[in-house]
Amino acid sequence: MSDALLSARGLGLTFGPITALDEVHADLWPGEVLAVVGESGSGKTTLLNVLSGRMAPDAGTVWYRDPARHLHDLHAMPAPQLRALHRSDWGFVHQNPRDSLRMRVSAGGNVGERLMAQGIRHYGDIRAAAQDWLAQVEIDPARIDDLPHTFSGGMLQRLQIARTLVTHPRLVFMDEPTGGLDVSVQARLLDLIRTLVTRLGIAVVLVTHDIAVARLLAGRLLVMQGGRVIESGLTDQVLDDPQHPYTQLLVSSVLSA
Amino acid sequence: MMMLEARGIAKTFVLHLQGGTRIPVLDGVDLQVRAGECVALSGPSGAGKSTLMRSLYGSYRADAGSILIRHGGVMVDIARADPRLVLRVRRDSLGYVSQFLRVVPRVPALDVVAEPAVARGVPLDQARRAAAALLDRLNIPHRLQALPPATFSGGEQQRVNLARGFIAGHPVLLLDEPTATLDDANRDIVIGLIREATRRGAAVVGIFHDAAVRGAVARRTLNVQPHRDAA
Numbered sequence: 001m002s003d004a005l006l007s008a009r010g011l012g013l014t015f016g017p018i019t020a021l022d023e024v025h026a027d028l029w030p031g032e033v034l035a036v037v038g039e040s041g042s043g044k045t046t047l048l049n050v051l052s053g054r055m056a057p058d059a060g061t062v063w064y065r066d067p068a069r070h071l072h073d074l075h076a077m078p079a080p081q082l083r084a085l086h087r088s089d090w091g092f093v094h095q096n097p098r099d100s101l102r103m104r105v106s107a108g109g110n111v112g113e114r115l116m117a118q119g120i121r122h123y124g125d126i127r128a129a130a131q132d133w134l135a136q137v138e139i140d141p142a143r144i145d146d147l148p149h150t151f152s153g154g155m156l157q158r159l160q161i162a163r164t165l166v167t168h169p170r171l172v173f174m175d176e177p178t179g180g181l182d183v184s185v186q187a188r189l190l191d192l193i194r195t196l197v198t199r200l201g202i203a204v205v206l207v208t209h210d211i212a213v214a215r216l217l218a219g220r221l222l223v224m225q226g227g228r229v230i231e232s233g234l235t236d237q238v239l240d241d242p243q244h245p246y247t248q249l250l251v252s253s254v255l256s257a
Numbered sequence: 258m259m260m261l262e263a264r265g266i267a268k269t270f271v272l273h274l275q276g277g278t279r280i281p282v283l284d285g286v287d288l289q290v291r292a293g294e295c296v297a298l299s300g301p302s303g304a305g306k307s308t309l310m311r312s313l314y315g316s317y318r319a320d321a322g323s324i325l326i327r328h329g330g331v332m333v334d335i336a337r338a339d340p341r342l343v344l345r346v347r348r349d350s351l352g353y354v355s356q357f358l359r360v361v362p363r364v365p366a367l368d369v370v371a372e373p374a375v376a377r378g379v380p381l382d383q384a385r386r387a388a389a390a391l392l393d394r395l396n397i398p399h400r401l402q403a404l405p406p407a408t409f410s411g412g413e414q415q416r417v418n419l420a421r422g423f424i425a426g427h428p429v430l431l432l433d434e435p436t437a438t439l440d441d442a443n444r445d446i447v448i449g450l451i452r453e454a455t456r457r458g459a460a461v462v463g464i465f466h467d468a469a470v471r472g473a474v475a476r477r478t479l480n481v482q483p484h485r486d487a488a
Contacts, residue, residue: 029341187362194361198376216361219344234315234340241317245273252274 004029005065005171005203011050012059013227020046021057022227030170031201035218035235037208037250043227044207045175051205052092052173053082067170087117091164095176097156100163101148107134107159108144114167133162137192154185158192165196172197174206178213190216211254215239223247260429260460261290261313262332265322268308281484282308286322288462288479292428295451295461297475304481306464310433312336313462314353315343326351326429348376352427356434358406358418366392366409366417367402373425384424391420395446412438423450430454432463436470448473 004027011024020043028034028051036044049055051062053074062074067089074082086092094100101110111130120126131141137158139151148156157177164172177193178186194217197204208214214221214235221238223231223246231244242248268283282305290296298306311317313324315335325332328350335343335351347353352373360369370388375381392402395416401409406417415438422430432451436444444467451474455461465471471478 032341191361191363215359220340233318234343236316237318237340240311241270243271243318248273 003065004063006051006205007063008047008051008060009063010060011047011057011062013046013050013055013057019043019227021050021060024060024227024229026051026222026229028171028203028205030203032220033197033204033206033218034220034222035206035208035214036222036224037211037214038224039209039250042224044209044224046227047224048173048175048205048207052090053077053085054092087114088167089170091167091169091172093157093160093164093172093174093177095179097148097153097160100160101156103148106145106147107139107151110148110159110163111166114163118167129166130162133166134159136165136196137162138188152185154181154189157181157185157189161193161196165200165202168200169202171203171205174204176208176210177206178208178210186213193217211239211251223250258292258327259289259325259332260292260294260327261288261462262325263288263313263322264325266309266312266319266324266336267321268305268312268317268319283312283319283481284484286481288313290429290460290462292458292460293455294477295455295463295475297471297478298462298464298481299471299478300481301483304483306481307433309481310353310431310462310464314347314351314431348373350427351429351431352422352425353431354418354422354433354435356415356437358414358421360406362407363405365403366397366406369406369417370420370424373421377425387424388420391424392417394450395420396443412440412443415439416443419447419450423454426454426457426459428459430459430461432461432465434464434466436465436467444470 006028008024008026011021013021024047036047038044050057056075064072064074066072108127108130111133112126115126115129131144134141134144139155139158148159151159178189206218218235221235222229223238225246231238231247239251242251264287266283266286269279269281272278286309298309300306308317312319319336322336324335326335326346328346333342333346367385367388370392371384374384374387389402397413397416406414419435436447448470451461
């Protein structure tokens with residue numbers, strides 16, 4: 001874990017009788033994409049919420065290394081510091097872009113807002129950055145003053161990605177980023193995420209139920225069942241040579257087109 | 258110089274969904290490949306040639322033995338290395354041409370081919386030029402190079418896959434049936450690519466069903482025998 005951006009040790013969390021996380025360990029290094037797969041209720045979204053500090057565990061610690069290489073116990077950080085982290089060094093891409101976008105603010109405003117939160121005040125610079133990012137996520141920059149509700153689902157997801165990446169985060173959490181989109185739109189978004197993540201060297205924790213998405217984007221993979229990580233390793237090795245009975249079931253249940 | 262040294266590789270698949278059925282495939286396989294050498298894997302269908310290939314690449318987890326691959330100045334054991342190190346070895350030192358092309362659906366063939374070079378730090382423009390040259394050589398017309406390969410014929414997809422495998426100049430190269438769906442003219446082009454790779458010092462391991470290809474490129478053959486206990 002020496003250079004890891006994020007290290008989780010012994011995470012546990014229960015909701016009443018339900019075990020959401022049980023002795024979970026995970027590390028994330030700079031520039032890598034780590035996928036977390038599993039079925040509904042496996043604990044993968046809970047893990048994402050705990051790793052990103054949005055939810056506190058009952059047991060265990062998440063260590064975060066800041067750009068100055070200092071280690072922080074994420075869940076012991078004061079709330080304002082954690083919020084600042086989410087506005088700068090980190091980003092979060094939700095399955096539903098409406099959970100992060102402000103629907104009454106223009107597309108450009110949505111992208112520029114994160115820059116303003118970092119203290120950038122020059123209007124021309126913010127607008128130029130917003131235009132640049134709209135182009136990068138393949139939204140016509142002429143739509144900069146349009147409200148998000150005039151956008152399609154795929155465009156909203158791309159707008160959310162622009163809003164997230166404009167501050168050049170080192171680490172982005174993604175919760176089913178291609179879920180709920182048409183297949184052709186999914187392919188375009190996958191290509192976009194892969195290109196941007198590679199070019200910018202961003203580290204990503206990607207939660208998905210879609211094994212094909214994990215295969216195309218992630219170098220490493222965690223498989224979760226009942227709150228536990230039951231298998232982990234190289235993505236292609238886990239998927240092509242699964243060792244655990246549940247992973248074998250998961251892989252063999254995928255319909256191939 | 259030794260580039261690939263596998264010792265005592267064993268692999269048994271355990272099918273938990275079929276009552277824990279065990280399928281032993283490899284047992285004590287040794288393989289050494291030096292720089293500039295091409296070794297062909299032979300043996301009947303089902304003997305475990307592809308299993309051996311995938312174990313050498315790390316897609317299958319060897320149960321026993323070691324798989325040393327030269328990576329920079331050191332030998333890395335693919336069978337035991339940390340996943341992140343395996344990914345670096347694959348990026349810089351170990352290439353693999355599988356039988357099937359597996360890529361993001363929307364990406365043009367040109368970028369599919371350029372990607373491994375870009376991953377090694379080649380500037381995008383330069384990588385695209387190299388990709389175009391390689392695709393030209395493999396007779397993929399310009400109008401196809403700008404399109405995603407999903408709609409290409411089997412032979413065209415295989416040539417895109419080959420271009421992707423050869424572009425980064427990996428010092429160790431694994432080729433699984435690289436000419437299976439190619440016509441004679443394209444087959445000869447692939448023979449030329451393999452010979453150029455070994456001439457520049459690459460170590461190549463290949464499965465070549467086509468005896469003419471095998472004869473043209475391989476200096477040695479490793480005979481993979483069906484496992485004695487296999488059902």
